[in-house]
Amino acid sequence: MATTDKASSRDRLLDAAAELFYREGVSLGVETLCRSAGVSKRSMYQLFASKDEVLAASLARQLPEYEERLAPGPQEDAGTPRERILHVFERLEKASAEPAYQGCPYLAALVELKDPEHPASVVARGAKEWLLGFFRTQAAEGGARDAELLARQLMLVFDGASARAGARIETLDGLTTATVTALLDASGTR
Amino acid sequence: MATTDKASSRDRLLDAAAELFYREGVSLGVETLCRSAGVSKRSMYQLFASKDEVLAASLARQLPEYEERLAPGPQEDAGTPRERILHVFERLEKASAEPAYQGCPYLAALVELKDPEHPASVVARGAKEWLLGFFRTQAAEGGARDAELLARQLMLVFDGASARAGARIETLDGLTTATVTALLDASGTR
DNA sequence: GCCTGGTTAAACCGATCGGTTTCCATGCCG
DNA sequence: CGGCATGGAAACCGATCGGTTTAACCAGGC
Numbered sequence: 001m002a003t004t005d006k007a008s009s010r011d012r013l014l015d016a017a018a019e020l021f022y023r024e025g026v027s028l029g030v031e032t033l034c035r036s037a038g039v040s041k042r043s044m045y046q047l048f049a050s051k052d053e054v055l056a057a058s059l060a061r062q063l064p065e066y067e068e069r070l071a072p073g074p075q076e077d078a079g080t081p082r083e084r085i086l087h088v089f090e091r092l093e094k095a096s097a098e099p100a101y102q103g104c105p106y107l108a109a110l111v112e113l114k115d116p117e118h119p120a121s122v123v124a125r126g127a128k129e130w131l132l133g134f135f136r137t138q139a140a141e142g143g144a145r146d147a148e149l150l151a152r153q154l155m156l157v158f159d160g161a162s163a164r165a166g167a168r169i170e171t172l173d174g175l176t177t178a179t180v181t182a183l184l185d186a187s188g189t190r
Numbered sequence: 191m192a193t194t195d196k197a198s199s200r201d202r203l204l205d206a207a208a209e210l211f212y213r214e215g216v217s218l219g220v221e222t223l224c225r226s227a228g229v230s231k232r233s234m235y236q237l238f239a240s241k242d243e244v245l246a247a248s249l250a251r252q253l254p255e256y257e258e259r260l261a262p263g264p265q266e267d268a269g270t271p272r273e274r275i276l277h278v279f280e281r282l283e284k285a286s287a288e289p290a291y292q293g294c295p296y297l298a299a300l301v302e303l304k305d306p307e308h309p310a311s312v313v314a315r316g317a318k319e320w321l322l323g324f325f326r327t328q329a330a331e332g333g334a335r336d337a338e339l340l341a342r343q344l345m346l347v348f349d350g351a352s353a354r355a356g357a358r359i360e361t362l363d364g365l366t367t368a369t370v371t372a373l374l375d376a377s378g379t380r
Numbered sequence: 381g382c383c384t385g386g387t388t389a390a391a392c393c394g395a396t397c398g399g400t401t402t403c404c405a406t407g408c409c410g
Numbered sequence: 411c412g413g414c415a416t417g418g419a420a421a422c423c424g425a426t427c428g429g430t431t432t433a434a435c436c437a438g439g440c
Contacts, residue, residue, distance in 0.1 A: 009387090025304055027217050030428060040388050041429075051428065102304060110357035111301045114215055114292060121357075128359050152360065153369045160350025167300035167311075169318050170342065179343045179373070186372040199417090220398060230418045231399080241398065 010047050013037045017058035022105050026055060026112045026120075056119035059109060063127055066106075071134055081142030082184055085135065085154065089176040092158065096165035096172050103166020107159050131155065142189035150187045154180060200237050203227045207248035212295050216245060216302045216310075246309035249299060253317055256296075261324055271332030272374055275325065275344065279366040282348065286355035286362050293356020297349050321345065332379035340377045344370060 016037035020028050030051050034041050048054045070088045079087070095101055102108065106124035113121050135151035144150045157179050164170035206227035210218050220241050224231050238244045260278045269277070285291055292298065296314035303311050325341035334340045347369050354360035 023304075025302065027427095029426065031426075040390095042389090042431085043387070045429070046386090103301065107353060107357070108301055110359070111293065111298055111353060112215065114213070116358050125357075125359055128354075149365075149368065152365055153372075155354065155360070156347050156350035156366070156369060158350070159353050160346035160348070163297060163301060163349050163353050164318075164345065167297070167315075168306050169300070169315055170345070175339075175342055176346070178339065179346060182343075182373060182376040183369070186376060217397095219396065221396075230420090232401085232419085233417060235399070236417085 009037075009039050009043055013039050013044060013047065013054065014058045014061050017054050018062055018105075021055055021058065022102060022108070023100070026109065052119055055109070056123050059106065059120055059123045059127070062105070063123070063130075066127065067130060070131065080190060081138040082189055085138050085142075085184065085189075086177055086180060088131075088134075088154075089158070089161075089180050092161060093172045093174070093176060096162065101166060104159065104162040107162060108166070111163075128155070128159075131158065139187070139189060142184075144184075144187040144189040146187065150183065150189065153183050153187075157183070199229050199233050203229050203234060203237065203244065204248045204251050207244050208252055208295075211245055211248065212292060212298070213290070216299065242309055245299070246313050249296065249310055249313045249317070252295070253313070253320075256317065257320060260321065270380060271328040272379055275328050275332075275374065275379075276367055276370060278321075278324075279348070279351075279370050282351060283362045283364070283366060286352065291356060294349065294352040297352060298356070301353075318345070318349075321348065329377070329379060332374075334374075334377040334379040336377065340373065340379065343373050347373070 013033075016033060020033055020036060030041060030044070033051075033054070034044050037044075044054065048057065070091055071084065072087060106127040109120050109124045110116075110128075115121060116125075132151055132155050135154045136147050139147035139150040139154075157176055161170070161172055161176045165172050203223075206223060210223055210226060220231060220234070223241075223244070224234050227234075234244065238247065260281055261274065262277060296317040299310050299314045300306075300318075305311060306315075322341055322345050325344045326337050329337035329340040329344075347366055351360070351362055351366045355362050
């Protein structure tokens, strides 16, 4: 096998794609991407059908890590539904304080690629639906008067906060947790 | 005077820029923009220093209309602060129902141009600060316990809702007004 | 030694990018 | 009528776009 086998070429490509597309936006060129990943264009086009597919695959690959970061693994979720919901926003606030933070990569992809049919848009919508489902489950478990409504409200706060913090027009020092607490209280969630 | 004087060339350029940059994103080409506006590239570069300046100017030109649409003119704002705040979100919900809706153009510009120094980013930030100031004024007038906090919370809801509705992952049938009502109640605003 | 499979860098493709320049038609002024 | 400013169409600039192809290279198996 060569010095770099096919799997690691794929990995390096997806790693570079995740970082560069996030930092520079989806209009990043294939040339730049491949150079930065240390993979030839020929290999890239053997592994993926198009640049769009690379973007979609890189977003999809980050999903499990993304979900694990926001929702604690089921073995350690000893807290209440309210605590699990607030945990998501504490993570968001912490992440948004990092200098490289540019907002949620899935929301950014949906905004930049205005086409909802784009393969990466489909992946991004999946990420958003997962978080909505998580909120809905916790809301129902916590006895919210309207779990679906509360979950949608939490998504508004989450996406609004990540977009504003990413665009550097807001600093989330406790803003989202205060807002979410108000909404949890209003919905009667334990 | 020629068949099209300088002012109308500028107007047609800015009108086309507003529509096309909104629909297609900021990576739209100058060629396409000028062809669609019926203005030669030469004239465009006589009126503006760069494509970036055209984008910034087109966003700036829409600002008064944008503000007027969200906040009723001072001669007809007979309502309470709470009503004036809710009016903003009723307008947002109505706009987001239109098939061409793609989200708030100012937030979209900030997300797409990741550079906060970009001239269009400066204009967009100004639009966001205006709305924040409007919310803060109304919140204070309505006797909110913490007017600044409430205003920031309302911005989270506004931007979250516009981004999600624009990306077609949410339909705002009363969602924002319900959320805003809960936040207004929690803050003790009349 | 030689073939094969998979890699690479780099040339190449037509198209488009943001931006400049040339040329010409038009219209206004003296 | 001559001279001049204006602005439109389009050529042109070097660079880059997404994507394909060529040619050389380097491993392992025979």
